[in-house]
Amino acid sequence: MYRSLLTLGLLAFVPALVLTQEEKPNPNKPLDFVKLDRKDPMVYEKDVEPILVKKCLVCHSGPVKEAKLDLATYEALMKGGKRGKSVIPGKGEESLIIKLCSRNAKPHMPPKSEEPLSAKELTIIKVWIDEGAKAPSGIREKPKAIVGAPPAQVTPVRAVAITPDKNQVAAGRGNQIHLFEANSGNHVKALIDPGLTTPDKKPVQAAHLSLVESLAFSPDGKLLVSGGYQEAIIWDLGSGAIKQKLTGFADRVVTIVFSPDGKLIATGGGAPTEDGEIKVFEVETGKLVVDIKNGHSDTVYGACFSPDGTKLATCGADKFVKVFELPSGKFIKSFEGHTHHVMDVGWKSDGKLLASGGAELPTATAPSKGVIKVWDFEKGEQVRTINTPTKPVSRLRFLGKTSVIVVSIGDGSAARFNVDNGGAQGNLAGAASDYLHALDASPDGTLIAAGGEEGVVRVYNGANGQLVKTLTPPGVEQPKK
Numbered sequence: 001m002y003r004s005l006l007t008l009g010l011l012a013f014v015p016a017l018v019l020t021q022e023e024k025p026n027p028n029k030p031l032d033f034v035k036l037d038r039k040d041p042m043v044y045e046k047d048v049e050p051i052l053v054k055k056c057l058v059c060h061s062g063p064v065k066e067a068k069l070d071l072a073t074y075e076a077l078m079k080g081g082k083r084g085k086s087v088i089p090g091k092g093e094e095s096l097i098i099k100l101c102s103r104n105a106k107p108h109m110p111p112k113s114e115e116p117l118s119a120k121e122l123t124i125i126k127v128w129i130d131e132g133a134k135a136p137s138g139i140r141e142k143p144k145a146i147v148g149a150p151p152a153q154v155t156p157v158r159a160v161a162i163t164p165d166k167n168q169v170a171a172g173r174g175n176q177i178h179l180f181e182a183n184s185g186n187h188v189k190a191l192i193d194p195g196l197t198t199p200d201k202k203p204v205q206a207a208h209l210s211l212v213e214s215l216a217f218s219p220d221g222k223l224l225v226s227g228g229y230q231e232a233i234i235w236d237l238g239s240g241a242i243k244q245k246l247t248g249f250a251d252r253v254v255t256i257v258f259s260p261d262g263k264l265i266a267t268g269g270g271a272p273t274e275d276g277e278i279k280v281f282e283v284e285t286g287k288l289v290v291d292i293k294n295g296h297s298d299t300v301y302g303a304c305f306s307p308d309g310t311k312l313a314t315c316g317a318d319k320f321v322k323v324f325e326l327p328s329g330k331f332i333k334s335f336e337g338h339t340h341h342v343m344d345v346g347w348k349s350d351g352k353l354l355a356s357g358g359a360e361l362p363t364a365t366a367p368s369k370g371v372i373k374v375w376d377f378e379k380g381e382q383v384r385t386i387n388t389p390t391k392p393v394s395r396l397r398f399l400g401k402t403s404v405i406v407v408s409i410g411d412g413s414a415a416r417f418n419v420d421n422g423g424a425q426g427n428l429a430g431a432a433s434d435y436l437h438a439l440d441a442s443p444d445g446t447l448i449a450a451g452g453e454e455g456v457v458r459v460y461n462g463a464n465g466q467l468v469k470t471l472t473p474p475g476v477e478q479p480k481k
């Protein structure tokens with residue numbers, strides 16, 4: 001008797017708490033849960049995944065993983081993002097994903113510019129978490145990543161390249177490739193893949209569907225290669241037309257380089273934590289000539305041909321720098337000593353020294369520090385370590401035939417160091433206000449270009465480090481200062 005009264009009392013109370021029908025979403029107000037007319041438990045792949053695919057994946061999958069949160073698979077969702085776990089099984093309302101999606105905590109998800117979740121969708125995710133956030137039920141094939149064009153406001157510069165004659169600078173900005181005159185800063189043209197469409201067949205005016213990750217000019221300056229998500233393109237610079245499209249990549253092509261004779265290009269990439277991918281193609285035919293499998297156990301971020309073109313140095317998230325023989329693809333040696341991601345590797349013009357840059361293992365007092373290591377190629381030994389003051393090193397180039405390298409750093413600065421003695425040679429003037437991802441130097445080392453999260457490219461005099469020009473495509477404001 002007592003118990004049924006209590007139940008009655010509770011029941012009477014419940015409808016006041018939950019909305020029985022869906023309200024029109026107001027993008028600022030917290031979103032309430034609704035009563036779902038449903039008895040069987042939620043099933044991840046049937047109930048939850050379609051919501052994430054529709055409303056979250058553009059910013060949380062493939063090359064764009066905002067806040068380091070990947071929502072493309074159950075495993076990645078459960079791993080969480082930069083703030084930690086997004087899902088606490090059994091505790092829907094305490095889970096970050098619900099706090100943000102119900103707009104009870106910031107940053108509200110999806111962001112205001114996007115289509116919000118309906119109260120019903122929010123409730124489905126919450127109930128699934130309350131029920132223990134169960135994994136997908138059946139044994140499924142690895143889900144195919146769905147990659148669309150990035151949102152218009154996502155315009156990081158992830159790649160830059162300078163023509164060998166120093167007349168032009170190419171910049172990958174979002175999914176676009178822009179060419180600029182290095183001296184005047186004038187915009188020359190944008191390279192467009194004329195047949196490009198989204199997965200649902202809408203035309204896209206861009207070079208790649210997703211972000212441009214890597215760029216390099218051929219030694220004769222006639223070709224530009226660009227790497228994107230699961231593809232690379234060889235462009236004819238004169239006509240702006242596509243000469244070859246290279247496919248067969250597992251994930252992003254994050255580094256792309258020409259051999260010194262211009263006959264080969266090497267690419268690096270691979271699916272994070274699964275396999276490092278190293279491929280070498282013949283430029284003329286687009287044929288895959290070397291396919292190095294399991295060269296690294298995680299994404300390959302950097303690659304560099306030896307000055308004589310007979311070897312390829314690579315580095316990656318597995319903390320290794322490795323060297324392979326060409327064209328056999330045979331492993332020659334590895335260089336061990338990095339404690340975290342190695343982002344780029346360069347070969348000194350005499351072929352004797354290698355330099356690599358990346359991140360130090362984060363500690364409580366130094367959450368993200370950068371490091372450069374110099375290696376003796378013959379001995380296979382570390383020569384020295386150069387610490388960069390703050391954030392990780394993202395790209396590294398030797399300046400001409402000198403012992404000086406220039407590196408782009410996560411804190412927005414670019415700095416030069418002498419690999420023979422480790423001495424700092426000064427920062428380039430006029431740092432970016434956000435993460436620098438991209439850097440290139442002309443073959444003689446007298447011109448440097450760098451770009452990053454801000455979406456602008458800065459061109460520097462390599463000799464004195466002075467800023468020459470700031471490049472932005474037409475219609476985009478130059479940064480203040």
Ligand code: HEC
Nearest residue numbers: 055056059066067069081082083084086097107109110114
């Ligand atoms: C237009 C892009 C965009 C869309 C769409 C989007 N997000 Fe986000 N999301 C972001 C950005 C940007 C951040 C980082 C904001 C910050 O750190 O201040 C973020 C952060 C998050 C975080 C915090 C992760 C962490 O550990 O810091 C969660 C959780 C999240 N999003 C969930 C979602 C969900 C669920 C959806 C879909 C319902 C969604 N997002 C849709 C851009 C987006």
